Amino acid sequence: MNDAKKSADVYSIKTKDALGVGVHLISEVGPEELLIIQRRVHEKMDDYKGYSFSTVEKRALMIFFDLAQEFDKLEEFFTVCTSVPKVLFGVDCRLYIAIGKDEFVPVGGTEAKSPICTSVPLEKEFKGGHLFIPIRGNHDLIGQLDFKPSGDVIGCFEIYNFNDLSDHQSLFFEKFVNRIGFQLHSKLLRRKGQEHLEFVRNLVKDVGHNVIVPNMYFKLFYNRLRDRIENIQKLSDELDSKSSGEIKNELNTLYAGLVSQFNEIHSHYEQTSLFLETLLRRRHFEEGRYIVEKRPCNLLKQIIEPQLERYKSRFEERGIRIDMSMGGVPDREVRIVADVGLISQVYANLFSNAVKYTREVVLHNGSHDKFTAYGWDHLKKFFENGWDGLKLNVFTSGPPLSLEDSEKLFQAGFRCENTGSEYGSGHGLFFVRQVVELHGGKVGYESGERGNNFYFILPFGPE
Template structure:
């Protein structure tokens, strides 16, 4: 017995079969269809397809024809090929201004048949026109086309549309890949490489700070040498020394902040704009041993602590008897850093104050980790990283969909966002062989991800 999906498919096949029986095309027209389909499948380039489209009516029915398609960049019709003129070079294609219609119509001595795209693919092509029309096939002289031939040519134009649409998408994808490759080269030349100069700047700045420190010490020594003096010079020098000391301390703090920002930005730039991602069409991992607490969590917490404090959010990383110990795994440090960054960023936006069972008002974010034995199979333990934020619990339905592309929970209303961040998190975690999840809880929501901890991939030893 056929299952429901196959039943629907067979019904569509049966319907199409009955349609062709009603058409009752003579053998010559069936052969024209078959010839077009065979040749369209054999070729890839859209320019050759243009020529096949006009050649078939000429060869089988001695119809003259011209083919017009909508230009991607201008969204205007352009004549690309004809039986009398042949294939028109791209530089010589001129926009046409005859009426756009999704039904055949007569114009002077010709009949224009609209070429419709595959409706399921129409949204994938950035045409500005509202009608799902890819172009027109002009047949002339129209006196040679009777009603039955006109019906056949309308069906022929439909078949053109499906094949032309696919070829256009292939060409569009090729153009996008070519552009992406060029963009990656531009990024390496104009973003990645110049970013290295900031590292040299920070090195020079550190050297200047060291010289200022030495000058400060020389000034201090000079003051000590005249200690006991009662004149105004001694008092003035002490004040100058204090100002120099405070200035150096401030510059040192600024240098540390700049250095951390540079390291963070450089890591994200290298990770997101990595050439391998664009060439392979997916995130390509560059795994290395990484101490999560010292190399990822602490630097990110230092960046976000000011935002947490500003919003009155308490940060707790020692809940549920989880010891504050270090976990080292073999991961792509840059991508995993962005996973944690997404969680911290969401915590800033969505953490809300709640009242606990004792009547206390709390507004906190907590994070910890758990070791899950045999989580990924016998002998393959998991490391689960938990992030809890107080606030209104999500519905079970929203929790299930939280990591879907573009999904935003109903509780996120009023907060800016695209619904992409957690989908990115899921992609990165799954590429590492891990899993993500969300568990609504009485006083907030727990989001988490779990990574496999294979013996050869980790420096953490089970106790």
């Protein structure tokens, strides 16, 4: 038996598969790799002997390792990183995370109101009683982050309130921060993977809610189209028994119906294609989140009217009047830069809800009305940065929602008490909130005397 075979036998592990049948897993580590690893073990033994860490310092490393495994949430891990030096050595510290190339934000610290460093060094530095130690990620895994950090630095650890810093203390804290780096990079990648998976799950719901369910109407369109084609065939069979005038009138009626049906199907096809192209962009899957592609647009012509046209026949079927009393959206290039596909789906969700939940109300004069309305309001300096807001409203007549329901409207999976037998997944308004917040806006609800106003506010910035 040769040496390689002996090495493989040493690493042969007997286990059981799902059926309970014994199987062998052979390690792929060969004799050369085995020698390298064993040599590194001895080198680390010599290193730690040379470090001469005290009992408290060794205990700090062990406690940090144990707690880093125990506390699973990233925010809890940040607190563990700063709490261990504080409790065991009485020093204050702060953890910074890179959010872009050479851009860092504090994510945890032992003092809430202490000054925060605005410029984090990329190399170890001791200045004015503050020790800064960069946190470097795994070079082979850096490409999995959302950006390429300078020098593979994914964060920085600041320790302060030192009167003096010995070489031994500097070495210990450097080794401590090295352990933070390994755990931090692993946890960041894990969170990114979880967020990516959650995005895909939500995307499946978005496609189902905004594309697959509306596509059921294609069946209705084609059934109506088939009926009109059959009417043409019947008319052909009756040619001998009808006058030319009667035939001409019926042909005109059939022609007008076919043209109307064609336009409805074509409009539905265009919007379905837009939604699919928007939801299934390649970058969404690569980034694990919606990537907003903004451009200037005519809000009325490019977004609202196409969606209103899609739902027009359904409003008519349910006897819902379209009211313009809230003030129509201007027919011009408004100062909104938006993702046309995503904002179109926001209106599609709001109009779809309006079809399902608009109810009849009694007006002051005793007459009955059943209507939905859309419009806009210009809000001066609405956002914190001083930008104006464009408040876009979709109002439905009917009884106001309860306070409890109104507070949960935009949560995932929530459906109001008044939904009755109407089909719904509770995902539409959650999708609205997601898209609007991606645009830097806000969503909201207002109850009124005659019904309910669902609105969203988008930044309405300078030219």
